Amino acid sequence: MSFRTRTAPLAAAIALISLLGACSKGPGSVADTQGVEKVNAYIACFNAVEQPIHEGFQQYIGWMQDPEAGPTGNEKKVRGPGTVLSHRVDACNAPMVAALAMTPAEPALDPAASNYQKTFVDLYALIEQADRYYSREDYLRDDHAGMRSQHAPLMKAYMAFFDAGTALDAALEKREDERRAEQLKEIEASEGRSMAYYQIKILGDGKQLTQLLNTEAPDLAVARTQLTAFQALLQQAQDDKVGKGDAMWGHLERAADTLARDAGRRIERVESKKPYTRSEQMLIESGGRINNPQGSAEALLVSYNDLVDMSNRLAQSSGAR
Structure with missing residues (x-):
């Protein structure tokens, strides 16, 4: 065992x-x-x-x-x-x-x-x-x-x-x-493709992207394709003026942008085969939410959890209206 x-x-x-x-x-x-x-x-x-x-x-x-x-x-x-x-x-x-x-x-x-x-x-x-x-x-x-x-x-x-x-x-x-x-x-x-539609779609596609990159050796070709699709989804939501003037939607949008950024960093780090320094490894092992090394699976997971948090807050605020 x-x-x-x-x-x-x-x-x-x-x-x-x-x-x-x-x-x-x-x-x-x-x-x-x-x-x-x-x-x-x-x-x-x-x-x-x-x-x-x-x-x-x-x-x-x-x-x-x-x-x-x-x-x-x-x-x-x-x-x-x-x-x-x-x-x-x-x-x-x-x-x-x-x-x-x-x-x-x-x-x-x-x-x-x-x-x-x-x-x-x-x-x-x-x-x-x-x-x-x-x-x-x-x-x-x-x-x-x-x-x-x-x-x-x-x-x-x-x-x-x-x-x-x-x-x-x-x-x-x-x-x-x-x-x-x-x-x-x-x-x-x-x-139609309302705010509720995009909220669910962004969260689901963000989860799939995070899952794909949450391994030691992700399939980079598939990851790039999914990241491109995720970025296109976020752009389409902007073009459709989804959530315009809604502060909580703005928070979710920024969290999704951060997830896209950190997914890109993760792909770049895996592709470059850049090893973690001893101090970076210690940060990862500490299990904290902040200061995780750029391009690490841990940093990406934090970004995904932030997106989940913003989505739940948006759902709660929408339900209270």
Whole structure:
């Protein structure tokens, strides 16, 4: 089993599905509303714990010479996996249980969500136990026996959770893409290429571009084609005077422009095969949102998340009008 460095996946879950209701015209059915609530609960859980769990995992294995073999007891610096803020943990408990019971069922999504919730609960019980052990420095009083005995079950639970996260991520991606395609058809048929149409289209195409470039060796030819299409989409929205005079649309437009810029930088960096300096690598490993190296997948992901944030704000402001 490999315990290589892992990063949280770029998920459909990053983009909260507020768009499902906010951009639709007319009242929806009870089933539609519950369907949105169900998926939003799955997304809220995923968004709440996925990244902190990955970060805690890196913290835990970072001081071990061989994470697969586990701690030896001879390490100079040791760290537990750390805990997750309680309100994030809560998002994967009662709300998830309630969402799983909602009807109608989602056969392509519910099993993945159920397994994700179960593996998180199982993993987090071990994380809390390990964190208390390391925080109390109990290893200094038991000849490091607890370090060794806890390691294998903890790592097995981590791997189960990561696999469940990958499966839920894929299921959410598929559902979001299908729903987005349906929305675009509905909106274009009823009101043409309106602001709502461009909002959904820009967010979806921006996500696809980010996904393509969020790997170590992206297909640059495909990436250039998608970037050109994304730039053309943004230009068409400007030519159509979409959102003219709307301050929130202006924020979304600027976020989309930044995403296009950072996608171009990512393509250029991969093409030039420019290695990261030691200081750039440290910035990436810190997991922060700011000062990520130009052309890095991390910088592009920050730009995409900013676009998502602006889109959600625009949806909320539109719904309040």
